[in-house]
Amino acid sequence: MSATYLISDLHLESTRPATVRALRRFLLDHQDCDALYILGDLFEVWIGDDDDSPLAREVTEMLHRFTAAGPKLYLLPGNRDFLLGRDFCKAVGGKLLRDPRVVNLYGTPTLLLHGDSLCTRDTEYQAFRKTTRSAAWQNELLARSLDERRSLARELRNRSREANSNKAEDIMDVTPSEVERAFLDHEVQCMVHGHTHRPARHEHAAGVRWVLGDWDQKGWYVKADPEGCSLHSFTIKQ
Template structure:
């Protein structure tokens, strides 16, 4: 039976080795799937593909071993790891997808996104997102020494945490009209994304929206087979 899996928002970090161990166990148990999509925020922060931190090499090896068993592997950038590039994905034996992407899942076109671009009510974040995805800005950041980039990443995480603590919950969720617009623009009736940390299934006028969960005390993954969709949860 054909199986396609989706995960996102693991926020891998040296301070949370339990989540890295959970990913290792997950990958070891899912080598019979056909394809795995990682829809952003695999890492809590990403300072560039030249990062020499042990975690970067460890995680690449985990995915490389997983892919060697047969499954196809795809990555997408998130709001935390927006500097993720083709070089690291190649070392992990995967392919980097643009956000958004439409892929064929068992004969049906499905829209894949990280999900942060759908949160248009958060004007402050949307302004930062535009800057952070500007090629010139990224080139300037990547030209800095690794130590400076690590300090910048820590600063951005602290600023984000402080800013989010003062925002209303609905502002940090997706904007329904933007969801409908994206699905209509891409001609799909199914959308899968992460980012909001609100795992759920939503029935829409234009189809359905599946939201992946973040990995913390529990891990989450979406499974699609010929029998349909199923959102799984497991203890970390």
């Protein structure tokens, strides 16, 4: 049966080789699928499509092999890899998607997004998000050397971890009214996103929302086929 898979929040980094291996295995096991959507935070840090790190080369190679086998690949940047661009997507044989994006999954219009835009109660983060999505800000950052960008990325990540440690859990989750608005604005009854690391199926007045989990002890994915959507997980071998 035809199937499409959706994943997010792998947060790939060189210090977590088990997750990199898990992605390689996942791609090999599903190279007969119709398509794979990666809904943000494929990488823990992405400093630009000119990243020459061993991890960047390894992931580029495995994704290119995946698309060469036939499936379509779609990538949507997240809050960790917001600098993911067209050059990387071209190198892996994929297509870059804007956030949010409505796609047709076997006859069901489905809203895809990373999920951070739904967390409107975190006003501090939303201000940061607006800045980092600015083309002018990104161009200025990309004009710097790779070493400068790596240093800034470490600084931003440390700031984020410190800020999140002092925030209430509900502030970092989606805002219910924002979810309902997204359903209505995009005229869909199905939504898939990540970001919050709280995998679940939620029923709302306007439709069904699938939340992807982060790849840590488990790997999470949504499978979409002509019968509908379903949420799955598997153990990541350390």
